[in-house]
Amino acid sequence: MQRRQFIHHAAGLGLGAAALGTGSLVRAAQAPLKIGFIYSGPVADVGWTYQHDLGRKMVEAEFGPKVKTVFVENVPEGPDAERVIRQLADDGCTMIFTTSFGFMDPTIRVAADYPDVAFEHCSGYKTAANVGIYQTRFYEGAYLVGMLAGKRTKSNTLGYVAPFPIPEVIRNLNAFVLGARAVNPKASARVVWINSWYDPPKERDAALALMNQGADVMYQNTDSPAIVQLAQSKGLWAIGQDSDMARFGPNAQLSANTLNWGVYYVHKVRQRLAGQWKPEDTKWGMKEGIVKLAALGPSVPKEVLPQFEDRRGAIVAGKFHPFAGPIAEQGGKPRIASGQVLPEADLWQMKWYVDGIVGKQP
Template structure:
């Protein structure tokens, strides 16, 4: 099962976070535990840590961000760890083979960095109870499998705030990969931030049905530019959109990593993932025998996501506004889906004084107010 099929399992995903309803007051707890696993005892030899990647380490997107985290862990722990990675592994039968081989090769901690690796991870983990596995963006856990993802909706909201102040046409383009809750949530958070600073602005979405396809991303972005978009953003993996924005003299936001080098004038900031601290902490937990199977969903405050340095073309007062909201996210005083939140049909989905909780976000299949168009059915 790949990430495109997430929508079918959203209810299960939400329940795995042990939340009772879709609407709640603010809750700063980002972890839930299942029965603790007996972590493997590691001797004087370095801890062998394996990584499996869905893309290339040179993609400057999702996989590149994870590999930066791997390298940061190596720098932090030096000779205490020995890492290996396998890149460009499809989300199917090949994934199980690669994960199993990483375990057979003696890796005692294995990070499987895509939702589509979830089921193969669980299957292999049952055969290797003394190996610890961590699956990114999945929801299934057993005694020796944990899950993790970043609250990227926080930096998405911040980039939306900037877009609202920088657009002149009041049309902002968003290139989405697949219409699953993960992506819909990001579009929604971006639109929430956009309309917080510019209630007249609208988001137009184009779906490319791919996590990484620079040609499709560029073509879709050009179509939105032709429809009046003067600011672009994305939930896809390539740098093509930032490069196109630079060529066209408009603005854009990167995603996953800092993409400023691909558009020094166009690039406003990037919504970035920062995996290094998490990878370091999990390796230390395995080495100390304190690792437990948890559902980790961390935000800016925990250092898992953020925005990259802002382009100085952004006015100082706008930067201050963004930094203030960022601080509120860190302190737990604000949430990207603070109520009232209305959908595009005018229905209040989140009342005033409440927030859209984790379960509601994990199952999100609706557009917030300010997003044009409809959500296509996810292709399986």
């Protein structure tokens, strides 16, 4: 278990609020709103946790001395997470963001004991009177980078390094394959599951195994730049994930599917400061600016650009949905008819593969 440290920022004084939107506004004179963040990975220079921490810094920049933020990194998604979340509440945090799926049940348990604390949980589905949830339509970006991969591949075999077989990961994988096959019907994807969000050696080994099976474009739902680095060394191509990884593979990276969590964090902290916070089920995407693609790399085929940009504009405008039919599940069985869109409830509980994915689902 890695050593964890609290890191404190923005310790200035100001006027803060510490009441739920459904209750009375309680003001602490000259005391900032103390906000805690709990991270599953390291605050390094790239990846999922890095992007969340950029969001925390956006909160500091937006509200200055009205807030004080703290965070804990490298928290395992297990029983110990409850202790860390509880410690944040005991230390005076009256708003807490828990930023990974595995923190869901610990968040719910702790929230029951701290009714005056506003909790926000990322990627989960359980709410409470003082627990809101938020996740992104990350699949929108996954579909678009799939288009780049489908046009770039020479072998028609794409590789996907995946962490855990939960709906959000399967959703991104499916969208990636749908995007690839929209421009190249011959494209297929092979998947390796590593049961970790962040493990550079495992990520590299999985990508190497996929390359040995013929994959020449790599995508991932994991956090480190190891796969982009490997693609660069092999003269192949890759898609960055969570944050822009171009500096690790300037020739390899076609683009990156990134997240700007700050737009959401600023929104919810503003509610809290105004005494208007309430638990919500929020799902934002490219339209709201939380899902963003990195600049296209030099290896992106120019012939795909008109269709790519047209589809990107349609997604932002709400005129195209990546899971619009016709879509078949693995093996060719029709799943979504032409003119239909996968129902919202099914989208967030996705547990099936689309056609074009090779191998059995875990």
